[in-house]
Amino acid sequence: LEQGALNRTIYSASDGSVTHAGTPGASSSFGLVIDPSHTNITRNGKITIRTGEESSLRVELEALIHTYKIMPSHIHTQHVVDNLTAIEIHDMLAASGLPSQRQLMKMAYHSTIVRLDKAMQTRGTFMDVQHTLSHLEHVKTADEDLSARRKALAKADKQADLGHAATHAIADESGTEAFALYIQDSLVE
Numbered sequence: 001l002e003q004g005a006l007n008r009t010i011y012s013a014s015d016g017s018v019t020h021a022g023t024p025g026a027s028s029s030f031g032l033v034i035d036p037s038h039t040n041i042t043r044n045g046k047i048t049i050r051t052g053e054e055s056s057l058r059v060e061l062e063a064l065i066h067t068y069k070i071m072p073s074h075i076h077t078q079h080v081v082d083n084l085t086a087i088e089i090h091d092m093l094a095a096s097g098l099p100s101q102r103q104l105m106k107m108a109y110h111s112t113i114v115r116l117d118k119a120m121q122t123r124g125t126f127m128d129v130q131h132t133l134s135h136l137e138h139v140k141t142a143d144e145d146l147s148a149r150r151k152a153l154a155k156a157d158k159q160a161d162l163g164h165a166a167t168h169a170i171a172d173e174s175g176t177e178a179f180a181l182y183i184q185d186s187l188v189e
Helices: 002-007 056-070 084-096 101-105 110-123 144-163
Strands: 011-019 027-034 041-047 078-081 128-131
Touching: 011 056, 011 144, 027 056, 027 144, 041 056, 041 144, 056 078, 056 084, 056 110, 056 144, 078 144, 084 110, 084 128, 101 110
Parallel strands: 011 078, 078 128
Antiparallel strands: 011 027, 027 041
């Protein structure tokens, strides 16, 4: 990866996936890929949810957290996602850090946002996160950059789909939330 970063653009992508929303079989998973055309680092997982908690945004943010945790800080990448709200949250954190506790409490998935900010601060350098429409990897384009971003996002989408089969769901046990919400002794936010 490090040698490749010296010679070419490193693409990475992350994606979230929700299946069976509103049913007892609901699943929220994420996937990510780094340098899919060469090194091909992948990760996927599933987060703990209860019926009614399914959210594409929440797993998109989870995917960004994991990307920040495994992407070396000195590697610059063109990171793509297909969720504009996730980009807005990421860019807000990069530009001005966490909002006040009062503002944060008004935001959906505030605990996940706190964890994303912590991952960003721990890495020390912020990724350039770009929007790319998903499911267009087979559409021909003369733009090589767009083609590479689409292909990376397609591989992240596939990883997110594979995440639904994960036997162990990732739960947020960080306790970073000042006003944590527990339901039946399980940390929700």
